[in-house]
Amino acid sequence: MGGLQVARGGVAAGLTVSGSHHAHALHSPYxxxxxxxxxxxxxxxxxxxxxxxxxxxxxxxxxxxRWVERGLSPILGKSFVIYAHKPSEAAHGTAA
Numbered sequence: 001m002g003g004l005q006v007a008r009g010g011v012a013a014g015l016t017v018s019g020s021h022h023a024h025a026l027h028s029p030y031x032x033x034x035x036x037x038x039x040x041x042x043x044x045x046x047x048x049x050x051x052x053x054x055x056x057x058x059x060x061x062x063x064x065x066r067w068v069e070r071g072l073s074p075i076l077g078k079s080f081v082i083y084a085h086k087p088s089e090a091a092h093g094t095a096a
Contacts, residue, residue: 003080015084022077026069030054031078 007017030050037044042051057065 003082006080007082007084010082010084014086016087017082017084019083021081022073022075023079023081024069025072025076025078026054026057026065028076028078 003020007020010017030047033044033047033050034041037047041047057069
């Protein structure tokens with residue numbers, strides 16, 4: 001199911017969608033590598049090195065990597081994040 005379908009489903013369920021974006025661009029190449037060498041091959045040198053880099057990035061959060069992540073996420077982001085909320089009853093005029 002695509003992100004637009006999920007957002008439409010949320011609206012149909014009474015949610016107000018306030019924004020969306022793609023995230024986790026640095027994770028996409030990791031999964032490409034996993035697919036290229038075999039999804040269960042965690043011991044391949046490229047997979048191990050890329051995973052170590054991801055772990056380092058997650059733990060240390062260097063500014064340069066955050067900049068790269070922000071720049072690549074609209075293109076390579078593996079996750080689609082939707083921000084939504086359920087309007088209060090008073091906003092719909094249905095409060096007793």
